[in-house]
Amino acid sequence: MLKNLFNRDIITLLLVVLGFLFYISFGYDLTRGDFPKLITLYGVLFFVSYGILKINHDRFWLVAGIGVAFRFLFLTSLPNLSQDFYRFIWDGRLLIKGVSPYLFIPENLINVDFNTLGLRISQAEQLYHGMGQLNGSHYSNYPPINQLCFALATLFSGKSILGAVIAMRVLIILADVGILFFGRKLLLKLNLNPNQIFWYFLNPFIIIELTGNLHFESVMLFFLISSIYLAHQKKWIESAVLFGVAVSVKLIPLLFLPLFFKWFIANFNKGLLKLFFYYLIVIGTVLLTFTPFLSLAFFNNFLETTVLWFQDFEFNASIYYVIRWIGFKVVGWNMIAIIGKILSLIIVIFILIFTFFRKNKSIQQLITTLLFGISAYYILSTTIHPWYIASPLLLSVFTKYKFPIVWSFVVVLSYSAYSNEVFSENLWLVTLEYFIMFSFFIWELLKCKNKSIKFH
Helix, strand or coil: CHHHHHHHHHHHHHHHHHHHHHHHHHHHCCCCCCHHHHHHHHHHHHHHHHHHHHHCCCCHHHHHHHHHHHHHCCCCCCCCCCCHHHHHHHHHHHHHCCCCCCCCCHHHHHCCCHHHHCCCCCCHHHHHHHHHHHHHCCCCCCCHHHHHHHHHHHHHHCCCHHHHHHHHHHHHHHHHHHHHHHHHHHHHHCCCCHHHHHHHHCCHHHHHHHHHCCCCHHHHHHHHHHHHHHHHCCCHHHHHHHHHHHHCCCCHHHHHHHHHHHHHHHHCCCHHHHHHHHHHHHHHHHHHHHHHHCCHHHHHHHHHHHHHHHHCCCECCCHHHHHHHHHHHHHCCCCHHHHHHHHHHHHHHHHHHHHHHCCCCCHHHHHHHHHHHHHHHHHCCCECCHHHHHHHHHHHCCCCCCHHHHHHHHHHHHHHHHCCCCCCCCHHHHHHHHHHHHHHHHHHHHHCCCCCCCCC
């Protein structure tokens, strides 16, 4: 027995050291254009995480500590797969000057005399060129709690870009630790293996995309999973407040609101009335966070930028690319503006079907419906950045469906678009990504009855 334990510790140590080396290489010695190195590091890190989970399925806190340690390896690195953090710092520096980041386009500010407007931003040229022309030519569409995170990071870091990166990274790590805490509690309440939270917490995709590249899905998901946990405890008022805060980090949870309909009816006396007040509290919380910024200009600018994601932008899509190809064959031009509206309508129809025709009596059934809802949304979207998959990935932890884990592995293929001097997607690799994901999803629908995939 001691020998087996010793062997397990040695193998674990070797895997952790290998993980340390590869995460350091990923964070400090990788450029986005080096696609062969990127997918090699990514693949090995998935092998490392799976090995650690397989060997240590009965040592929860050891694996949790390893997950935290892996995250802190990125602490002083600048994100290398995303430029968004430059915009985060830009918005944060505007906000701490008392200026709404929703009212000015960086491209316009950079071309005028800052002193005339009283909006001098430290390292403005560096931030503008860092965020890129596409980001710098649009109004900000990050909701207020997200903006608060940006402001706090810039407030505590002064004029240091790296300091702001470190501050934001600490916030994201804390959010992930919160997800670990509430995720474990919810899994135990549902009589599920608490180690399933590591499909999220130790997943290299999460560590790289959220901690490494500073995407705030983790902060949104912390408030969302806390809200779901409190809803399960029948603390629906507190749940509604946290749900509203989650929306004010990222708007995507708004998609989930209709799906609570049957769950409230089944679990509360006067469930319809309480659902109404639940919605009222959520919307009220969201509006409260937006209140300091409300104006006609804000509404127009925020709506204008949000609509772009449905009618102008396209990246790593699945169903949309098929329809776009058909459109080119039929009419000879890109019909994204029309197709985007049609797909949006189809998403609404799916959400209504999930709302009224799925059984959502238990919290696990509800979470499964949330998983299907957000997956349908992303499958029908025109733009799927890799970090978007964090939401279905976390929800899948509490269900018997694991296709988002596969998706989190193959989504790295989308980064092939940056391997050329001019941005260009490799549609063969995008096809491979979705072929693998859809194949696994269909297999799960056909084969997985009532059992979750196990660690042992």
